[in-house]
Amino acid sequence: MKLLIGNRNYSSWSLRPWLVLRHFDLPFEDEVLMLSGEGWREALAARSPTGKVPVLIDDDIVVHETLAIIEYLADKYPEKQIWPADRRDRALARSAASEMHAGFTALRGAAPMNLRASHPGKVDLDAVRADLHRIEQLWGEFLARSGGPFLFGEFTAADAMFAPVATRIRTYALPTSDTASAYIEAIYGLPAFQNWLTQALREPWVVDDDEIDVIQGRVAPGTIV
């Protein structure tokens, strides 16, 4: 299998299925497609049905959309328990993953994933308050039920879906409860996440569209190195 991904530092959607593939030790390789630079949209469109990443290629099967990729992997490798084993937990995990996929647009817009950066105080908290409240509620409920360290005890696809949120909270120093902070620590402590992070930190590319200083007009596009 091959997973087409975007720049690791910025591509939050790519991180999610990649974590599943890596954590569950599935056989795969990856290929980074640029999310910036001359002709990047055309290059992406030539490889992806939607012009977006991630895309999973398994022989002649091409799967796009993050949740569909995760479901494909869960279907192909049922023994790996990519979703929780218990049916009730599985339903809750899928609900949370779907909510993540469809929602939290304020947080995603105001606080782009940027693993190498540290931007405390730059996100307007009023804009993201409702999303942060819902995240606290959701994580708090599942962590209390399971006892942690992950939402359903062991790491599952639900955690992969929320991993980029954990990084956003850290990058922008967003306010969190102790429970949420411990969960973020657990995500950062996951060997698969550390592997992604290490590779992300080696990347030289800057994507202006995801740089908060560019978005908020503090610096001109093309000036971050």
Ligand SMILES: N[C@@H](CCC(=O)N[C@@H](CS)C(=O)NCC(=O)O)C(=O)O
């Ligand atoms: N709904 C898609 C979203 C994928 C997505 O937006 N990926 C970004 C990178 S993180 C992308 O490819 N952006 C390129 C573009 O929007 O042109 C999914 O679930 O996979």
